[in-house]
Amino acid sequence: MIPFKKCPICEGEVVKKDVEKLLKGGNNTAVVKVQCEVCLHCGERLFTLETIKYFERIRSKLERQEVSDFQSVGYNYQVV
Ligand SMILES: [Zn+2]
Structure with a gap:
């Protein structure tokens, strides 16, 4: 790449x-730590295709509740 x-x-x-990215799948969310390029000027995060595919895998796992290998770090709340 x-x-x-x-x-x-x-x-x-x-x-x-090293950045943290919040991923959502269904009603579940996960924070993943990945390396990416960050623009010093506008702050845009540039993810490689590999990283984007990795995000997709995590999202579909979240949707299917396949979270047994994820570490729980507190609750998620929604404020309406
Ligand atoms: Zn930029």
């Missing part, structure tokens, strides 16, 4: 960072 050299939105400089 070729890393991003520039931000596709503003052409700003990008750096590799």
Whole structure:
């Protein structure tokens, strides 16, 4: 996978960072920690195709409640 050299939105400089991404599947949510490129100028997060596919796998697991290998870290609340 070729890393991003520039931000596709503003052409700003990008750096590799560890980020947390909130994923939703059905009524379940999970926070995943991944590495991605972050634009120093506009803050855009650039995920590789591999990472996006990984997110999709997590989302479908959440939808099907296949969460036995996920670590529980507190409750999720919705404020209406
Ligand atoms: Zn940018």
